[in-house]
Amino acid sequence: MANREKPDDLDRRRRDLETALAARRPAGSEGDKAAGTGSMGGYGNALKLSSEFIAGILVGAGLGWFIDRVAGTSPWGLIIFLLLGFGAGVLNVLRSAGKVAEFGARTPDKGRSDREAK
Amino acid sequence: MATDPIHQFQISKLIPIEIGGLDFSFTNSSAFMLATVLGAGAFLFLTTSSRGLVPGRLQSISEMAYEFIASMLRDAAGSQGMRFFPLVFSLFMFVLVANLFGMVPYFFTVTSHIIVTFALAILVIGTVLVYGFWKHGLKFLNLFVPEGVPAALVPLVVLIEVVSFLSRPVSLSVRLFANMLAGHITLKVFAGFVTSLSAFGAVGVAGAVLPLAMTVALTGLEFLVAFLQAYVFAVLTCMYLNDALHPSH
Numbered sequence: 292m293a294n295r296e297k298p299d300d301l302d303r304r305r306r307d308l309e310t311a312l313a314a315r316r317p318a319g320s321e322g323d324k325a326a327g328t329g330s331m332g333g334y335g336n337a338l339k340l341s342s343e344f345i346a347g348i349l350v351g352a353g354l355g356w357f358i359d360r361v362a363g364t365s366p367w368g369l370i371i372f373l374l375l376g377f378g379a380g381v382l383n384v385l386r387s388a389g390k391v392a393e394f395g396a397r398t399p400d401k402g403r404s405d406r407e408a409k
Numbered sequence: 410m411a412t413d414p415i416h417q418f419q420i421s422k423l424i425p426i427e428i429g430g431l432d433f434s435f436t437n438s439s440a441f442m443l444a445t446v447l448g449a450g451a452f453l454f455l456t457t458s459s460r461g462l463v464p465g466r467l468q469s470i471s472e473m474a475y476e477f478i479a480s481m482l483r484d485a486a487g488s489q490g491m492r493f494f495p496l497v498f499s500l501f502m503f504v505l506v507a508n509l510f511g512m513v514p515y516f517f518t519v520t521s522h523i524i525v526t527f528a529l530a531i532l533v534i535g536t537v538l539v540y541g542f543w544k545h546g547l548k549f550l551n552l553f554v555p556e557g558v559p560a561a562l563v564p565l566v567v568l569i570e571v572v573s574f575l576s577r578p579v580s581l582s583v584r585l586f587a588n589m590l591a592g593h594i595t596l597k598v599f600a601g602f603v604t605s606l607s608a609f610g611a612v613g614v615a616g617a618v619l620p621l622a623m624t625v626a627l628t629g630l631e632f633l634v635a636f637l638q639a640y641v642f643a644v645l646t647c648m649y650l651n652d653a654l655h656p657s658h
Contacts, residue, residue: 335637338587346580351572372572379572383580386573392555 343383351376414597418521418590438525441510441517449506474502478643485647486654493650496536500529501643508589508635512628520638521589523582530578533646541653552656581645588638592631599624 355372359365385391424435453474456467464472478498482490504520511518519525541549553570554563602620606613 338591339584339641342580342583342587343576346576346583347573350576350579354572354575375568375572376576378569379576382569382573383576 339387340384343387344380347378347380347383348373348376351379414594414601417517417593417597420522437517438519438522441507441519442525445503445507445510445519448510449502452506453502474498481644482647482650485644486651489654490647490650493536496533497643497646497650500533500646501639504529504585504642505636505639508639509632511589511593512631512635518589518593520585521593523586526582526585527578529585529642530582533581533649534578537649537653540650541656544653545656549653549656552652577645577649581642585638585642588634592627592634596624596627596631599627 351372351374352369354376355369358368358372362368382391420436420438422434422436423440426433426435452467453471456465456471459465459468461468475498478501479491479494482494482497486493507519510516511521541552553567553574555566555570558566599620603617603624606617606620609616
């Protein structure tokens with residue numbers, strides 16, 4: 292009988308622990324966020340946003356240059372893709388600042404049901 | 410002692426190897442990559458080998474790292490994302506340990522070279538592309554067509570989205586590399602002030618306290634950056650993998 296009781300007891304204790312952990316988890320993640328936006332926040336954000344913007348332009352220009360080289364349409368590919376790159380850079384910045392929906396615009400309930408399915 | 414702040418990033422050949430005219434030399438960068446992999450692997454293996462039900466200090470560090478990445482991946486990409494756990498965890502540990510190794514004086518910082526971080530980013534994007542096309546076929550391309558866009562604008566929007574998608578590995582790698590490079594140069598410059606100021610006699614030594622204090626503060630900041638950048642790299646990897654798993658809304 293003692294053997295029977297022990298797993299139950301352990302189970303109950305584990306469930307208690309899990310609820311206690313779940314109650315603490317959001318607080319922990321908020322603490323992380325606060326640390327990120329503290330002294331480092333401005334510097335980190337500046338680097339993040341500028342790298343997003345520059346990456347868009349660089350990739351646009353590179354793509355245009357490559358298309359020009361392959362198709363011999365110089366300089367139109369470079370001009371057009373540089374402009375597209377600017378667009379993509381702005382889009383990247385807005386996206387990483389949370390002002391524009393992410394790729395594919397997921398509906399929030401889909402993600403939630405996935406998480407609950409685990 | 411070299412006071413040139415860029416000197417620390419120089420690559421030197423330890424064992425020159427040349428195969429078919431290409432340079433495959435074993436450099437100091439390769440040595441530290443190897444050390445990073447061995448260090449991270451040995452740490453994880455040794456700390457978890459005892460498998461105590463009640464973890465010790467070191468074992469709980471390993472378990473925290475696991476829990477941290479696992480919950481991050483589950484939040485970002487759902488439970489299906491867990492199949493990518495080995496990839497994300499290896500990337501996180503590699504970047505983190507490489508960053509932390511870089512903080513040891515006289516050590517080489519692997520992640521301060523853009524080609525290394527770019528290779529890591531290409532690995533992530535390559536995984537996203539291969540898995541996305543393998544799993545969803547051409548439906549993966551829906552990723553580039555946002556909902557509710559007027560038909561006339563679709564070609565333009567798709568082009569911009571494609572460029573935006575292709576810029577992801579670039580921004581992912583530039584961010585990590587720029588943070589590490591800038592941090593280490595700043596640290597070196599301020600540390601250089603200490604030595605050059607103290608050459609001016611007693612007044613200089615008294616003045617050198619200021620850059621020394623700055624160096625100490627920056628060292629703390631650099632440790633934070635080392636963790637933060639590894640975390641950011643892992644978070645973005647999770648977000649990109651989520652696109653591969655759920656391209657169409």
